[in-house]
Every structure is written in C-alpha cells, then in structure tokens.
Amino acid sequence: xxxxxxxxxxxxxxxxxxxxxxxxxxxxxxxxxxxxxxxxxxxxxxxxxxxxxxxxxxxxxxxxxxxxxxxxxxxxxxxxxxxxxxxxxxxxxxxxxxxxxxxxxxxxxxxxxxxxxxxxxxxxxxxxxxxxxxxxxxxxxxxxxxx
Amino acid sequence: xxxxxxxxxxxxxxxxxxxxxxxxxxxxxxxxxxxxxxxxxxxxxxxxxxxxxxxxxxxxxxxxxxxxxxxxxxxxxxxxxxxxxxxxxxxxxxxxxxxxxxxxxxxxxxxxxxxxxxxxxxxxxxxxxxxxxxxxxxxxxxxxxxxxxxxxxxxxxxxxxxxxxxxxxxxxxxxxxxxxxxxxxxxxxxxxxxxxxxxxxxxxxxxxxxxxxxxxxxxxxxxxxxxxxxxxxxxxxxxxxxxxxxxxxxxxxxxxxxxxxxxxxxxxxxxxxxxxxxxxxxxxxxxxxxxxxxxxxxxxxxxxxxxxxxxxxxxxxxxxxxxxxxxxxxxxxxxxxxxxxxxxxxxxxxxxxxxxxxxxxxxxxxxxxxxxxxxxxxxxxxxxxx
Numbered sequence: 001x002x003x004x005x006x007x008x009x010x011x012x013x014x015x016x017x018x019x020x021x022x023x024x025x026x027x028x029x030x031x032x033x034x035x036x037x038x039x040x041x042x043x044x045x046x047x048x049x050x051x052x053x054x055x056x057x058x059x060x061x062x063x064x065x066x067x068x069x070x071x072x073x074x075x076x077x078x079x080x081x082x083x084x085x086x087x088x089x090x091x092x093x094x095x096x097x098x099x100x101x102x103x104x105x106x107x108x109x110x111x112x113x114x115x116x117x118x119x120x121x122x123x124x125x126x127x128x129x130x131x132x133x134x135x136x137x138x139x140x141x142x143x144x145x146x147x
Numbered sequence: 148x149x150x151x152x153x154x155x156x157x158x159x160x161x162x163x164x165x166x167x168x169x170x171x172x173x174x175x176x177x178x179x180x181x182x183x184x185x186x187x188x189x190x191x192x193x194x195x196x197x198x199x200x201x202x203x204x205x206x207x208x209x210x211x212x213x214x215x216x217x218x219x220x221x222x223x224x225x226x227x228x229x230x231x232x233x234x235x236x237x238x239x240x241x242x243x244x245x246x247x248x249x250x251x252x253x254x255x256x257x258x259x260x261x262x263x264x265x266x267x268x269x270x271x272x273x274x275x276x277x278x279x280x281x282x283x284x285x286x287x288x289x290x291x292x293x294x295x296x297x298x299x300x301x302x303x304x305x306x307x308x309x310x311x312x313x314x315x316x317x318x319x320x321x322x323x324x325x326x327x328x329x330x331x332x333x334x335x336x337x338x339x340x341x342x343x344x345x346x347x348x349x350x351x352x353x354x355x356x357x358x359x360x361x362x363x364x365x366x367x368x369x370x371x372x373x374x375x376x377x378x379x380x381x382x383x384x385x386x387x388x389x390x391x392x393x394x395x396x397x398x399x400x401x402x403x404x405x406x407x408x409x410x411x412x413x414x415x416x417x418x419x420x421x422x423x424x425x426x427x428x429x430x431x432x433x434x435x436x437x438x439x440x441x442x443x444x445x446x447x448x449x450x451x452x453x454x455x456x457x458x459x460x461x462x463x464x465x466x467x468x469x470x471x472x473x474x475x476x477x478x479x480x481x482x483x484x485x486x487x488x489x490x491x492x493x494x495x496x497x498x499x500x501x502x503x504x505x506x507x508x509x510x511x512x513x514x515x516x517x518x519x520x521x522x523x524x525x526x527x528x529x530x531x532x533x
Contacts, residue, residue: 013327015335016331019331097326098326098373100323120326120329120330120366120369120370121333121366
C-alpha cells in the first residue's frame, strides 16, 4: 500500500474547491487534500505559521496553485517559494482558468513544475484532476529534500 | 552738314530704342546729370521731363534718387568695371513708395568727343519679389502643416494602438473571467445528473442534457474568443515563407482529420511571400478546413488552391465546389461569430474567417470572397510584396 500524503490546494473560489474535491473524490484522493484560500495562507501553511501554527509538520506532495487569488496571487507565491531554500524543490502545479501567455512565461521562468488549464466541461475537468492527483500523489518520486 | 544729319539720325535711332524698351532707362553724362530718359521712366517714377533732363541724378524728384547704394555703384564700381549687372536696391520713394529695383549699367565712350555716358536700366522687381516671398512663405507653411499633420497622425496612431491593446486586454479578461462560472455550471449540472439521476424524470434529464450542451457550446465560443484575442496580440516574426510547402502540410493535416472524404486537391504553383509562419499557417488551415467542411454534401469535393502575382501583392485563393452562399451576405463572412449556416447544417462558431481576416490585415493584405449558392465559393487573401 502506497502511503498517500497531502495535496495542498490553494484556491479562493469555494465552488472551484468543491468541484476539485468532488473530482479528487472520484479517485479516492479527496481525503488527503488541504485547502488554503489565498497566497498568504498558502505560505502560512507551508511555514507552519498563523492559523497553521499547530499543524503536523511536513510538506505536501504537490501544491495545486490557482493564479488569481486575493491578497497574494499564485505567481507571487511561486516566486516566494522558489527563493526560499526550504521550498525550492516543492512540486508546484499552476491550476488556472485560462492559458494566459504572460502567466505561462512567468510561471515557467520561476520554475513551476506544471501548468494546467482547468477544462470548462466537467468530465474533462475530472479527468485532468484525476491525472494530476494520480501523477503527483502516487506516481511521482519526490526530491530527497522534501521527504 | 552730312555729319550733323548723321549725328541727328543716330541720336533719333538711339532714342527710339530707348523709348521702345519697357523698363525705365536713364542716360547720364559723366557728371551724372541726366541726358535723357525713356518714356517708361516718366511713367514709372511719376516725374516730368522739365524737372528731369539736365538734373543731377541724385536731385531727381526732390532728391528721392539720393540712394547710398546707387552712389556707390555709380561713383565707385562703375569707374572701375565699366559695367554692373543685376544690383538689387531697395528704396523708399516719395512718389511711389517702397520699391525693390534691379539695376544694370554700362559706361560707354561716345563715338565723338571724349566724354563718357552712362546707361542705367532700372527694373522694378517689387511685385516679383513679393510673389517670391509669398510663395516661399506658402512653401514654409506647407512644410509646417505637413509636419503638424504627421505629428497628429502619429499621435492618433499611438492612441489607436493603445486603445487596441486595451480592447484586446479587455476581451481577454472577459473571456477569461467567463470561463470560471461556466466551469461551475458544467460541474454542478454533471454532479446533479450523476448523483440524483434516479430522482429525475426523463424531462429533467433532458433539461440537464440541454444545459450541458449549451455550456459546452459556450465554452467553445469563449475558447475561440480567447484564441482570436491571442492572434491579435501575438508577436509577428516575418520571414520568407515557402507557400507550396505550407499548403502541402496543411492539406495533409486536413486529409488526416477527414479520412472518409473523397476530395480532389488541385494545388497550383504558389509564390513565396514575406510573412509570419505560425499565423499564415492558421490562415491556410482555416480556409482549407472550411472548404472541406462546406463540400461535405458533395460526392466528390474539388478544392483548388492557386495564386496570382500582382504589382503590389500576391493574391491567393481557395476555390471549392461546395454549398457556397449568397453574395449579399459576403461582407458578413469575416466578422467575429458571423455564420451563414445553422449549427445543425454545418458545425462551427464563426471565428475561423475572423481570424483569417485579422491575420491577413496584420500582414497588410486584404480578404474577400466570391460565391454562388449551391455552386461553390472562392476565398481570396492577399499578402503585399515585402
């Protein structure tokens, strides 16, 4: 039995959260998801600060990161993570509404691991989330520093 | 007796010449006193013979000919050079106002006797000078006006470009922001259909199917709008394009997408053009897949691709034997989301030709079409030389 570790989902829209969790639930991956609602909370979770001060330490297998979020957007989160030695190798996947050229360039420039556009049609969305969940939670080997 | 007659004759001869010349002419003796003047001199300078002949030139008409420049010419230059040509003198005359004159003078040794005489021709060039000045002013005005116009044009162009960029950004963000709620609708409809299927009547299931279908359609429209917006913003990298190669590859790709169709392809020799590879490929892709789509009802589709080199541009065309359209709708063809057929008849969102138009426009070319209902259509686009 492969031990499933946490997936961190940074997403401000509650409907997107619900639908993403539904999609992950179809493949029994939902119970491992931690949801944070913006960039600031994402960093607080990862650094065990603020309201996540008392959480069990450890890093998620992947951070699914929305770009458009209040307070601090996904690009800014990515920039902060990559300039912090503790999170330099943390797998980050942009999970965003559309394929904006500038966002793509910035994300890859900052060292994102993948960039996924959420499909409009739910069946396709479920498929995409399933592939993502399976790949990062089960198939992918994590960098030694993150284990 | 004889010589006197000769002298009189030659004097008459000389005076008749003097009086024939249109320009005022003065003859002075070596002391600069007036020997005689031409008729036109009296007319132009409004002086009478009795106050002229025998007078010192400087004293003429209340000393109005006492002009320093004239003194210099007559007293300094003439004795040395025996003649001067085209000296311009500007002077304020009491009788006729400010004038600009062109002076020509000759110092002549009289045939008999030792004294010299001076021939002084005076041309009034005031009008000509004013005209020259006016035309020079007009020329300067035109140059200034042109510069102003050019500046205004470049200002307007900059404003237009800025407005265009803003519009593109707006289109993009609208399309982008529409995607999220649409995704939610799709998600919840799907969940409803799946989780509550047993509680739904046949009609209820049908309603959900219809919602899902519309969501799907709207998703396609939004994606096309996003793509269209991207075409407008994409950086163009122009280079020499080998059109036959591009068309060949596009034809192959279209054939792959339509394996069951019988299509006769006629591809003529196409000239190379200067353009952006990625977007020009998109033009061919749109036109060729359109040709294939709208010949679907034909047992055998015939699609011809050709070109014609004109002085300013190369005109390419794609001709098919498909369903065509009525020419009165031709101008609607290249607009965004404009369609001449129902979605049931022929699927599509109406973005393809809008993309073609936009790309060709960005290359500085034109797009148009000719067709007849049920007899096929020909789509044209042009790319300017370089």
